[in-house]
Amino acid sequence: MSIEAAKAGFEASFKESDYYNKQTQDENHLNNILKTINIEPGMKILDLGCGSGYLTFPIAKRNENAYVIGLDIVTDTLERNTVKAQEMDIKYLEFISYDGITFPFEDNSFDLVITRYALHHFPEIRKSIHEVARVLKREGLFFVSDPRPNDCDVTRFVDEYMQLKKDGHIKFYTKDEWVQICGENKMHLIQSFDSEIRFPKKKDTAEGFEEILARHERAIIDSYRLIQTEDEIWVTEQVNNLLFQKKGET
Template sequence: MDIRENINDTRKGFEELFAAGDFYNRQTQDSEHLEKITGFVKIAEGMRVLDLGTGSGYLSFPLAKDNPGCEIIGLDIVCDALEANRARAKAEGAKNLSFVSYDGVDFPFEAGSFDVVVTRYAMHHFPDIGHGIGEVSRVLRQGGQFFVSDPRPNDCDKDGFVDDYMKLRKDGHVKFYTKEEWINECAKCGLKLRDCFDSSMRFARKKETVAGYRDVLKKHDKAVVDSYDLVETDTELYITEHVNNLLFVKG
């Protein structure tokens, strides 16, 4: 895999999604899930929190509002989104919230500089997941928390239907990981699972962006495809993805 090419695909794909903001928001926003995340991750006064793959600041803004005594930093590769976030933060007077761009590989922060790292629907785009988790561990202090929310393959999906489907749109999708894969990869970097919960999302894609999807459907067992509750309309495709929500602790 060409890491730089993958990162560029991700950047380009998300620039297009943010430009079509209404559709992007419709396929990713979930107020019940957001409320559960903000209540699940324990943030105390004075903590420094990194929102990895912040995107539109979906996690960063409520975390900053709910924790005015903490510093919240959103990190992403999509500069246009970060500029929009900065303008919004200024307009809302969110003085404890800032946004930083990076190259998609190495985090531009010192070791042990964060108490909490959170990420939602982002890490399946990371071309080297081991390096990404290693960077999370590096910037976390001992005892720091890492919360990841990311879709997972269904238990019956042994041949990667959902990954083949997600890769139809050239936005840098790499892989959805099982809970066990997350536990094993994080353990290599000194991160131990503390708590978890499951959720799901109804994911929409415009048919014009996923040319060749019928070939993917033919390639995989119908029972596997049906397990994602795929629905096709004249203009869109919908699948239901189950989501891992995992809280790890360093050390």
């Protein structure tokens, strides 16, 4: 059910691209990611939860000798991505849909798996991370960029808040949780940096917001620098940017 909710929510968001872009686009963050993953000629790269191709297109465009695949559940959006890739004459770029659980690829297929602002929607995170490790080659790299709860947020206000949108949000993970989950699959942290996302939500998608505020301590809520305007709610979320390397067979 959460996968279907995510699919419906994001198909709608990607069609309303201007507001979604306002929520997620950040050129400085994009450039920091591209510097961190350090793509080499001939690499085969998987963009997991690629959405409208925010990472996929610049990676493929800047690395013409790499083969890039965008994987997601949003079939309509992937069809538009495919048309866009053809119009841009990007040869080694492909978009593939899947069921949200099992990757449609053979073992040891990719040199690099990347994902940005997607994994908090995955309902079976350990299964998904196992799939990442399975399709990675030995010594392959896994880069994850995803918001995290603030250190003081022991009651997980941020997860309740994000679930108001009904788009399949499951959970934000701490850095330690990522290290543990990836470590279970023989992927070890080799590099990281921090960033943040200033995130707007339309008030008409936030039914139950006042009830959530009442359930959590004010200090926790204030730590997200929450601001309300006439029709929007803004929060600031810290983001984990973590690069892992596969050190053995899974």
